[in-house]
Amino acid sequence: MPLPEFNLYPDFNTVRLSHAYLNVSDLAASKAFYCDTLGLQITDESETHVYLRAMEERGHHCLVLQKSDAPGTVDAVGFKTYDEADLDRAEAWFQAQGRPTQWVIRPYQGRTLLTSDNLGIPLEFYHKMDRLPSIHQKYALYNGVKPLRIDHFNCFSPDVDASVAFYNSMGFRVTEYTEDEDSKRLWAAWMHRKGGVHDMAFTNGTGPRLHHVAFWVPTPLNIIDLLDLMATTGYVDNIERGPGRHGISNAFFLYVLDPDGHRIEIYCSDYQTVDPDLEPIKWDLTDPQRQTLWGAPAPKSWFEHGTRFTDAETRDSDIAASPIIAP
Template sequence: MPIPQPNLYPPFNIVRLSHVEFVATDLAASRAFYVDTLGLQVTDEDSGTIYLRGLEERGHHCVILKKGPAAAVNALSLKVYSEEDLDKAAVWFETRGNPVEWVDRPYQGRTLRVHDNFGTPLEFYFRMDRLPPIHQQYKLYHGVKPLRIDHFNCFTPDVDASVAFYNSIGFRVTEYTEDDESKKLWAAWLHRKGGVHDIAFTNGVGPRLHHTAFWVPTPLNIIDLLDLMSTTGYLKNIERGPGRHGISNAFFLYVLDPDGHRIEIYCSDYQTVDPDLEPIKWDLKDPQRQTLWGAPAPRSWFEHGSVFAGTKTDEPLLKAQPIIAP
């Protein structure tokens, strides 16, 4: 089955993924992880919330840590091209019977809260407070030197359905894994901003967030982070890597934050701005799609994810359709 094509003239214009809001059970522990260890920069904080940005980002936040009783993800947020696109988005979701909500978010302009076809909470905005550039204040660089948020990766109970939904709002598939027997998608990577993905979907108990990725300058920064984490009490937070993904060709490392939210450190994928870029198909039986160098991922990597607050995860589906050992 040919991979579905995106809507080339989508109903509203999404620029890129923007930020994630995590519920963290212990803000001090989360701060030690994200700020002192990974090297994200604090842009604001109080007793209940910490706002973070990467070193090349000028928007106010790419991560919001919100104190709460249980680990969860409050929303995946995306930036649109203009105020007008917010209104178009609201109409589009309403027309499809999807409830929309205008919410107040500090440091942001008008923000539209909706849910995707499986209940993933999405928030769209155009305007966010802009901060002065710090990418040449090199004394601030430490940890893994995270430059910017790169993508989300989500578990979904039906990858074909998720891809169809995101295609319809303009996301383009760059790479995908297909099960040659069932002809169903096993996983897919979709972008808006010109990299391999802004969001990816993998077959599993969902909707859940598999990981959030940050872009770093070179593989050596990832090696530095491994050295740092393994000698500062974070050895058990290292889950998988370092390695080269077959899919995306990126150099990667997966680590877990103190609440178990999975973070990917990522660099070296490729430019995808051409509208006629052909998606790359991978065989579900090809182990190199996950790690070009052949090392398998640990079992936890296929099973563990973060739930979205207020969204029911499709456990029954899981039971009906057991996860194939990938």
Template sequence: MPLPACNLYPPFNIVRLSHLDLGVTDLARSKAFWADTIGLQVTHEDSDLLTLRGMEERNHHCVVLRRQSEPSANSLSFKVYAEEDLDKARDWFKARGQKTEWVERPWQDRTLRTYDPQGIPLEFYATMERLPPIHQKYSLYKGVKPLRIDHFNCFSTDVDASVAFYNDIGFRVTEYTEDDDTKRLWAAWMHRKGGVHDMAFTNGRGPRLHHVAFWVPTPLNIIDLLDLMSTTGYLANIERGPGRHGISNAFFLYVRDPDGHRVEIYCSDYLTVDPDLEPIKWDLKDPQRQTLWGAPAPKSWFEEGSAFQNVAVGEPSLRAQPIVAP
């Protein structure tokens, strides 16, 4: 199916992805991973909630970890340009039959909660509490030295439909994978902030969160994290990499937190700010699509993900199979 034409004048203005809310079963264990090992900075901690931010981020948080009996992905959040964009977003989603509600969130002003057609819970806000800058407080840097949240990737049962929906609200495709037999999308990368992606979709059982990614300064930071994880009890949490993606050209590493949530450590992709930038097409069977150096991803990478809380998971309509490591 052909990609939809870019919508350069969407019904409301999304600036970028902002943060995600994850359910975890043990906050102390999660803090040891996300703060002490990955290196995100704790901005709030109590018996039920832990919030964190990257070193370059001024918003109060980019990750919310919530104590729950079962792990889950609870919501994906996006920052909009102004307060009036929240009202425009509510009207737009309601007109398309999607449930909308105003919700209270600590450290945020008005917050709109809704869902995309796949069932992914989305939240939008314009204003979050700002914290003092810490990017030059080098004594705080640890772990992989994460600078900022970079993107979400979700499993979708119909990537063509997901791309059409997010295209309508202003996301632009930068790269995509097409199944040669059916001419349908197997995966797509879409952005708002001018990188390769804020949101990506992978064909599979969904909707589920595939991973959240954080931008780091250099590939050497990833090597440091591998040394740290392999000698501090996290060897089994290293899932894939290090390597360089064909798609996005980024250097990467995938690790799993104690509850199985997948985290990508990511750097070295490229700018996509030009409104007439042409998307790059990849064939599903191209071995350099996943990894420029040719190494295929493990089976777990295609099959495992974090379920969204109270959202049913369905089977994908496209049955195409990528190259999988034995």
């Protein structure tokens, strides 16, 4: 199935991904993982919530940990719009697609629109978030893997073609994709707004579910330091995949699991995609360098484990094709 033609003038303008709400069982354990080990900074906390940002970010939060009776689930993923009027245009657009919309109150954010995509992934859009003083040159605060900013979301989709068509209508552009040669259907796709390889990606599988949240770090050596830290502080079993370099995106990566099973990717060294006429790169599903440039396949868990979105019903994919999976 051919990729849709880029929609360069969408009905509303999304700047970038912004934040996610992760439900956790033990705030103290999660705070130890995300702050002491990964190195995110606390911007506010209570008995039920911890708000976090990375070192280059001026917005109040990129990740919200929520104490919940349903840990290992995700309430929503968030995006920033170009201006305030885009929120009203977004409301009209989602209503025209038959999607539910409501205005919700979120701490530290201005007007916030809660809706969902064609699969039921809960999405929220805002324009204004409280700004905090810059800390990117306060080097005494850097620890863990030294995360600089949130980079992307990856979600399982039972119909990647439908997901790509929906987000393409919102102005997201495909940078790279994997096609099943037999059915000519998309197996995975990487889509962006901010000029990197992706803000949102889709991987074939039971969904909708969150596959991972990714954070950008300065260098591959930071990832090596994190591995040494996790291996000697009780987190060796939380290391799932990597380190390695993706064929897709060319990024250096590591995948780890938090105490409730949310997958986090630590990520650096991908490339710019600013040109609006940049042609997407196609990969064959059976190419071993697609997953890892060095040829190492991903473990089975990487294709099966994900975290559910609150109240979103999942369904299985009907694509029979499979990538190469590690034994």
